[in-house]
Amino acid sequence: MDHIYWVGIRKSDLLSLEYLYQGSITFFGDEKDGNICLFKKGVARKNHNVELDIFAEFNKEAMERILSKDPEANFMFYNPILAYSLEDHLRKKVICLNSLDILKIIDDKMLCKLWLKGSAQQLECVQMFGREISLKAVNRILGNKQEYIIQLPVSSGGTGTYVFNSQNCDAIIKKLLPSQLYTVTPYYKDALSLNMHCVIYENTFQLYPVSVQIIKKENNNLIYRGCDFISCRSLNDNILDKIKKQAESICQRLCQSNYRGVCGIDFLLIDDQIYFCEINPRFQASTIALNLALADQQLSSVNEATINSFFGFEEPMASSYEIDVPYSAYAYEEDNDYKEFHKNIFQVYFSSSKERDILKDGYDFDVCAEQGAYLFRAIFPYSLTDISNGDMRINELLGGYGIETPIEPICLKLMLLTFGVKISSEAICYIEKNGSLRQGNFSAIDIILWDDFIVNCPYGINHAEYSPFTIKMDADRLALYYFQKKITDISIYYESPLNQKKTSGGVAYSSIAFLATDRLRINYNPVCYYKRSKNACKFCNLPETNQPYSFHDIFEIIDDYIQNESFRHILLGGGSSNPDSNFEEIIRLAEYLKRKTEKPLYLMSLPPKDLDIIPKLYEAGISEIAFNIEIFQETWALRYMPGKGKIPRSYYYEALEKAVSLWGHQGNVRSMVILGLEPEKFLLSGIERLCKIGVQPMLSIFRPMESTPLASKLPLPISKTLELYEKIQDICQKYGQIPGPSCPYCQNNTLSLPFS
Numbered sequence: 001m002d003h004i005y006w007v008g009i010r011k012s013d014l015l016s017l018e019y020l021y022q023g024s025i026t027f028f029g030d031e032k033d034g035n036i037c038l039f040k041k042g043v044a045r046k047n048h049n050v051e052l053d054i055f056a057e058f059n060k061e062a063m064e065r066i067l068s069k070d071p072e073a074n075f076m077f078y079n080p081i082l083a084y085s086l087e088d089h090l091r092k093k094v095i096c097l098n099s100l101d102i103l104k105i106i107d108d109k110m111l112c113k114l115w116l117k118g119s120a121q122q123l124e125c126v127q128m129f130g131r132e133i134s135l136k137a138v139n140r141i142l143g144n145k146q147e148y149i150i151q152l153p154v155s156s157g158g159t160g161t162y163v164f165n166s167q168n169c170d171a172i173i174k175k176l177l178p179s180q181l182y183t184v185t186p187y188y189k190d191a192l193s194l195n196m197h198c199v200i201y202e203n204t205f206q207l208y209p210v211s212v213q214i215i216k217k218e219n220n221n222l223i224y225r226g227c228d229f230i231s232c233r234s235l236n237d238n239i240l241d242k243i244k245k246q247a248e249s250i251c252q253r254l255c256q257s258n259y260r261g262v263c264g265i266d267f268l269l270i271d272d273q274i275y276f277c278e279i280n281p282r283f284q285a286s287t288i289a290l291n292l293a294l295a296d297q298q299l300s301s302v303n304e305a306t307i308n309s310f311f312g313f314e315e316p317m318a319s320s321y322e323i324d325v326p327y328s329a330y331a332y333e334e335d336n337d338y339k340e341f342h343k344n345i346f347q348v349y350f351s352s353s354k355e356r357d358i359l360k361d362g363y364d365f366d367v368c369a370e371q372g373a374y375l376f377r378a379i380f381p382y383s384l385t386d387i388s389n390g391d392m393r394i395n396e397l398l399g400g401y402g403i404e405t406p407i408e409p410i411c412l413k414l415m416l417l418t419f420g421v422k423i424s425s426e427a428i429c430y431i432e433k434n435g436s437l438r439q440g441n442f443s444a445i446d447i448i449l450w451d452d453f454i455v456n457c458p459y460g461i462n463h464a465e466y467s468p469f470t471i472k473m474d475a476d477r478l479a480l481y482y483f484q485k486k487i488t489d490i491s492i493y494y495e496s497p498l499n500q501k502k503t504s505g506g507v508a509y510s511s512i513a514f515l516a517t518d519r520l521r522i523n524y525n526p527v528c529y530y531k532r533s534k535n536a537c538k539f540c541n542l543p544e545t546n547q548p549y550s551f552h553d554i555f556e557i558i559d560d561y562i563q564n565e566s567f568r569h570i571l572l573g574g575g576s577s578n579p580d581s582n583f584e585e586i587i588r589l590a591e592y593l594k595r596k597t598e599k600p601l602y603l604m605s606l607p608p609k610d611l612d613i614i615p616k617l618y619e620a621g622i623s624e625i626a627f628n629i630e631i632f633q634e635t636w637a638l639r640y641m642p643g644k645g646k647i648p649r650s651y652y653y654e655a656l657e658k659a660v661s662l663w664g665h666q667g668n669v670r671s672m673v674i675l676g677l678e679p680e681k682f683l684l685s686g687i688e689r690l691c692k693i694g695v696q697p698m699l700s701i702f703r704p705m706e707s708t709p710l711a712s713k714l715p716l717p718i719s720k721t722l723e724l725y726e727k728i729q730d731i732c733q734k735y736g737q738i739p740g741p742s743c744p745y746c747q748n749n750t751l752s753l754p755f756s
């Protein structure tokens with residue numbers, strides 16, 4: 001079919017569909033390839049959800065203009081119900097248009113729910129006039145749920161949708177129109193909103209994969225921000241099956257009612273149950289990501305399927321439900337608090353995705369936009385959300401963190417640990433002139449902000465290219481910037497030249513030793529026992545293979561570092577030994593070191609199987625010791641540490657108590673715990689137990705590592721981690737502890753401060 005013109009909100013909906021349309025009429029666009037748009041480059045942008053009238057007028061004019069040049073033109077609407085506001089001669093030119101009767105039923109949330117009663121499981125819901133709504137009245141009718149969603153029967157993108165509770169009820173009631181009907185449903189804050197595209201044919205239908213809807217709660221409104229098809233891979237088959245069954249039953253009703261073409265069905269996932277929410281009788285904001293995946297696999301787009309469903313050109317696709325959609329998408333909207341954030345995302349995204357310029361939709365960051373106006377969108381080949389724990393975490397680095405320039409040191413440190421840094425090309429030149437960058441632990445670099453304030457910042461991983469922090473040159477010094485604002489001059493650690501050497505036996509020094517901040521780490525095992533036995537912790541990115549080495553190699557390296565480098569203390573660490581080990585090798589190593597140097601020795605290991613080994617470690621000269629419990633609750637420990645998690649948690653406490661009896665409770669006995677992998681109640685009670693027995697907790701924030709099973713798991717939101725930190729500090733204070741370690745240099749990758 002030729003001469004089709006697209007009419008929709010964004011020109012970017014045509015990404016991967018350019019061949020299908022002769023041109024387009026859009027709210028936002030770039031005037032390229034036959035695009036006529038209201039908000040192009042340089043024109044102040046308005047919120048399309050509240051300016052639909054302007055758009056309707058603009059559409060009519062643009063359609064007339066196109067028809068005057070191309071009388072054969074046909075128009076396909078993103079939201080076909082809008083075509084019913086056109087005059088007859090224009091509406092006749094609209095293709096893929098359902099009857100107004102069916103569109104009205106589906107578009108009205110309450111009518112649609114009534115229509116589908118019996119066909120799909122639904123949450124309880126009532127319809128009330130604005131004048132009838134009060135918290136008391138709603139509680140009485142819906143059984144004291146305390147928090148509700150109030151919605152206009154017809155709305156989209158979150159406009160006209162309010163979260164209603166005791167804190168905001170007065171303000172919301174003022175916004176409601178007394179004689180307007182609203183639908184009221186209980187609000188489940190941890191519910192996941194899921195969407196499925198469907199295309200309805202004459203006697204059949206076609207389902208597509210499910211996506212998570214990224215919905216943010218902002219100023220008592222729930223605002224749609226984007227979609228994520230990738231994170232849905234973590235939904236179990238039982239849930240997917242329930243969604244599919246309900247979608248099939250709804251599609252059958254649509255088929256019987258002569259509905260044709262695309263629609264999107266929204267569901268809520270609450271405690272493993274699927275509830276139908278609404279049908280959107282139009283294309284979806286997420287269609288762009290789905291179409292991109294279909295194009296990658298040379299399959300017909302949703303738009304083509306819709307045309308086929310009306311004109312019968314082609315049979316429906318056989319297994320559309322099974323296709324892989326490896327994308328997520330996010331739409332950025334104007335918000336005065338996020339200006340710098342948007343500018344950063346825009347610059348980084350489009351500098352590396354030039355072929356995706358269409359996603360700018362005519363926006364450039366010097367354009368004015370009113371609050372809430374759409375700016376641009378981005379499609380990512382990785383997940384933006386994490387739904388593995390039943391609720392949804394959004395990748396803050398890409399979705400926004402809403403924090404002003406971090407002034408508080410703990411906030412600054414947390415953001416650096418989480419978001420990492422990027423380095424300007426001038427700063428890289430400067431660094432290369434002065435030596436090699438010393439890559440700290442876990443693909444990160446250690447930066448020194450103030451005398452004793454050192455932070456281990458991810459670099460080159462975890463989308464750190466989007467970090468708000470940049471290391472740049474300021475005159476002839478390295479400096480750290482938060483967006484454009486300078487925070488402070490910094491310095492960095494350069495790599496030790498010894499790191500490039502090999503032992504006389506041909507073993508690379510870097511396989512055994514690593515100099516970080518003021519500490520030399522010696523890996524007493526070439527490879528962790530759990531890595532070797534294929535039972536590794538799911539968050540760990542240490543290598544599974546390494547060069548074999550002997551004590552002779554280790555001693556040679558130790559001697560060289562002691563003679564030629566300066567450092568304050570030595571850590572014996574690296575991967576775990578066999579849990580049945582008798583610690584002979586560690587004791588031998590400690591004794592050797594004690595003969596060679598007076599530097600303090602810090603051991604990080606599993607708790608020994610025989611607790612009588614602990615005094616032997618003390619006698620061998622170990623001055624500080626850590627048995628890292630990491631996750632306190634057994635089930636969560638086994639979930640993320642299938643090998644190491646088998647050691648009973650109670651055994652850690654026993655070993656740590658024994659260690660405290662020797663090394664005391666002043667911070668020489670420690671245990672690392674991970675923030676972000678288990679529920680708060682287990683974390684806090686575990687930390688309290690550590691403090692109570694005299695163990696200093698060290699807080700490691702969960703950071704996803706590439707090539708690990710948890711690579712797509714997201715860290716806790718910054719605000720949540722700060723809240724946890726305060727609670728942990730209170731617990732520590734109660735028992736005379738601080739979040740450790742006490743050595744400021746070793747604090748580089750823990751949530752702790754040298755001056756707490």
Ligand code: SF4
Nearest residue numbers: 528536537540575576
């Ligand atoms: S025990 Fe340590 S080194 Fe071994 S897999 Fe677990 S985290 Fe990695």
